[in-house]
Amino acid sequence: MSDRFGFRSKLPAPSGNLRSSSKANENKPAPADRKRPIEQAEKENVPSVAKKTVKTEPPSYMRPTQRSKTTSKMFAARKSIAKAKRRSVAPVKRTVGAAGARPGIKREASTLKTKTLTTRTAGTRTAAAKKPAKEPVVEEEEDAGPSSRVKLTSEGKIIVKGVKKFDLKERCNVLEIVLAEKITSAKQTEAHLKMLTDAVESIKGEKQQAQTQAKGLQEYKMMKEAEFDNLEERLQNSQRELRKLKNELESTCDSLDETQKRLKSVKLERDSLQEDFEGAGKKIDQLKRKIELQEDDLKKLENEKENLIENKTEMREKMDAMEDERRTLHETIQQLKGNIRVFVRVRPLLAKEVEEKHSSEHISFENAIDKGIEITREDKKDEKAEFQFDAVFKPDSTQIQIFGEVSQLVRSSLDGYNVTIFAYGQTGSGKTFSMEGPEDVYENDEMQGIIPRSFEFLIDAVEKSAEKGWIYKLEASYLEVYCEELNDLLQGGDKKLKIEGTGSKHINVANLSRHEITSKHQLANLVKRANKRRKTASTNCNERSSRSHSVFILFVSGENTRNGQKVESCLNLVDLAGSERVKESGATGQRFEEAKKINGSLSSLGDVIAALGSKSKHVPYRNSKLTHLLQNSLGGNSKTLMIMHLNPRKLYANESYNTLRFAQKVNTTNIGTAQKISK
Ligand SMILES: Nc1ncnc2c1ncn2[C@@H]1O[C@H](COP(=O)(O)OP(=O)(O)OP(=O)(O)O)[C@@H](O)[C@H]1O
Known part of the structure; x- marks a missing residue:
């Protein structure tokens, strides 16, 4: 028999069994070879140890059959x-x-x-x-x-x-007997000794066996103890489990009661839902009928939608036609207005000028008809000279109002017309303010001038034109004419630019850098970079006077992906250097030379306009770098706007009068019809 670990079969039987086994062994007849020496020892009075374990039996030499x-x-x-x-x-x-x-x-x-x-x-x-x-x-x-x-x-x-002394035979017999007895005794002793040795060996074997059994029993005991501990632990676990199960059973019984109650209420709910379901089924049937009706309506609507899509295509075609018509009309209006348009802007007195009690009373607008301005000269104080222009902006006019009038012209550049806007006026009259804005213009959106507003306007227009299939590219160049030399304001170094021939298209300046711009941020960076390079100086009339003509050029190229139409144009925004009377500005030395050059180029501009107006065969474009540069933007191929700026100080009344006289001359000049540039 073995336990569940298989130990019992391998180990000696437990002590009880062992004892019974020993008894059994005792009862069993001992093997002859082990038993005999012990019995002999008993017979021959061997020590009591042997006697205890060995049964007595006649010694072998006493048995008749074994006599030696x-x-x-x-x-x-x-x-x-x-x-x-x-x-x-x-x-x-x-x-x-x-x-x-x-x-x-x-x-x-x-x-x-x-x-x-x-x-x-x-x-x-x-x-x-x-x-x-x-x-x-x-x-x-x-x-x-x-x-x-x-x-x-x-x-x-x-x-x-x-024995008689001479009875040798008898003596020999006796000696033989004695010898035989001694031999027998020695043999017996030897046998006895052997028997004892065997007995000792046997006892040793038994002792070893007993020790092995004791060791086995010890291990068996330990194993049993471990088993016992294990069983005890299992018993405790089982008891705990049992307690837990009892608790669970109790809670299950409770939840069962709860569930039964809920089941009852759910059944009630189900019954009511069943009623609702039946009601909903009826509603579904009604809705199905409605859906069928709506599907019919949807089919009708889809038909209508298809018709509308067809109409939309027709409308788009019509819209494109109308857009063409709009452009034509816009062009007609611009032509009716005249090719060179003239605006006048009078800046307000600056805070410093107000403090210094400067007056601007020589300029008035009250009696002027429509877009007119009145001015009283210093030498003819009782005589008011009145002028009419395309627009007159009073000192309180905003940058937005100015651009509102300029924007349509800027829009023409997208239609393929060259557009040039000049800011003309004496130094400190507000030309740079109108074209760019004040110094901190890029931190103050409201004060932005024509250059940033034109770019933003064009970017918006370009996005809107995309709906009509137009894709445009805008590139900028910025240069200055200083003392009859051309400098690229967007490129480092003092390399002077050269005008190459006249060309049929806008400006032909060799090595002039072009920069594609797609964001207002890029434009701001370009203008800031250019302003750092632009020549400025302080004059009596202006703390930061521009001593050069600056020309911002926006190259526009566009293509219509629908009809393959292509346009190319350029928008020139020219901030002219301030005209000044050398005597009044106090210019000397380099400033004096600059003033002379500036005034010379401005009078060349006047000459060119006069020649264009009189349809003269020779137009003196090459008399100055400025007119030579703008050759393709002054004349038949361009739409030109000149914004005349007036310094409101009474001190400059005569200067302002001269500006208005020049403006009037320009305003009456017909330089011909602008031509669209298309590829
Ligand atoms: N409409 C205006 N409103 C308020 N301030 C203005 C206006 N126009 C010009 N100014 C201010 O007047 C001063 C001179 O203007 P600006 O530098 O634009 O003149 P300018 O004609 O460009 O002079 P210059 O020819 O010497 O360069 C600047 O401080 C400018 O901010």
Whole structure:
């Protein structure tokens, strides 16, 4: 039998079993080879240890079948001794009780006593016993055996008692017997010793076996203890589990009750839902009918949608046609207005000027008809000169209002017309303010001038034109004419630019850099970069006076992806250097030279306009770098706007009058019809 770990079969049986097993072993007959020496030891008075474990049995040499030769000899010798005794005893018997018996003989008789002889004489004793008690008892000396009759003297002589000195045969017999006895005794002792050794070995084996069993039992005990601990732990776990299950059972019972209650309420709910469901089914049927009706409507609407799509295409075509018409009309209006349009802007007195009690009363607008301006000169104070222009902007006009009038012209650049806007006026009259804005213009959107507003306007227009299939590209260049030299304001270095031929298209300046711009931020960076390079100086009339003509050029190229139409144009925004009377501005040295050049180029501009207006065969474009540069933007191919700026100070009344006279001259000049540039 084995336990669940399979230990029991391998281990010795537990102590109870072991004990029973030992008993069983005890009851079992011991093997002959192990048992015999112990029995012999018992027979031969071996120590009690052997006696306890070994059963007694006659020694092997006592068994008739196992008598050895030596034993046979020994019996033969004994027989002969007994015979000799009988011979020798008789005279002794005879002398027993007789006075004078020799003590030597008596002693001899007593020493002849042996077991054998005793046995042999038993009959004799029995016979003697049967004899009457009065009869003298023959005192038989106990036979001490043949060995007691043999003595070894100190001289090494062997004396055999009770044998005649010369009875050698008898002596030999006795010695043989003694020898045989000694051999037998030695053999017995050897056997006994061997038996004892075996017994000791057997006991050792048993002890080892017992130790092994004890060790096994110890392990078995430990294992059982571990098993016991394990079982105890499992028992505790099971008890805990049981308690938990009991609790769960109780809570399950509670929740079951709860569930049953809920089930009842759910059933009630289900019944009501069933009613709702049936109601909903009816509603669904109604809705299905409605959907069918709506599907019919949808089909109708889809048909309508298709019709509308067709209409939309037609409308788009119409819209494109209308756009073309709009452009044509716009162009007609611009032509009716005249090719060179003139605006006048009067800036307000600056805070500093107000503080200094400057007056602007010589300029008035009250009596002027429509877009007019009145001015009183210093030398003719009782005479008011009145002028009419395309637009007159009073000092309170805003940048937005100015651009509102300019924007349509800027729009023309997208239609393929070259457009040039000049800011003309004496120094400090507000030209740069109108074109760019004040110094902090890019932090103040409201004060933005024509350049940033034109760009924003064009960007918006470009986006809107995309719906009509137009894709545009805008590139910017910025240069200045300073003392009759051309400088690229967007490129470093002092390399002077050169005008190459006249060309049929806008400006032909070799190596002028172009920069594609797509955002206001990019534009701001370009203008800031250009302003850092632009030549400015402080004059009596303006703290930051521009000493050069600056030309901002926006190259416009567009293509219509629908009809393949292409346009190309440029928008020139020119901030002219301030005209000044050298005497009044206090210019000397370099400033004086600059003023001379500026005034010279401005009068060249006037000459060109005059020549164009008089349809002169020769237009002196090459008299100055400025007119040469703008050759393709002044004349038949361009739409030109000149914004005349007036300094409101009374001190500059005559200067302002001259500006208005020049403006009037320009305003009456017809330089021809602008031509669209298309590829
Ligand atoms: N409409 C205006 N409203 C308010 N301030 C203005 C206006 N126009 C010009 N100014 C201010 O007047 C001063 C001179 O203007 P601006 O520099 O534009 O003159 P300018 O004609 O360009 O001079 P210059 O020819 O010497 O360069 C500047 O401080 C400018 O801010």
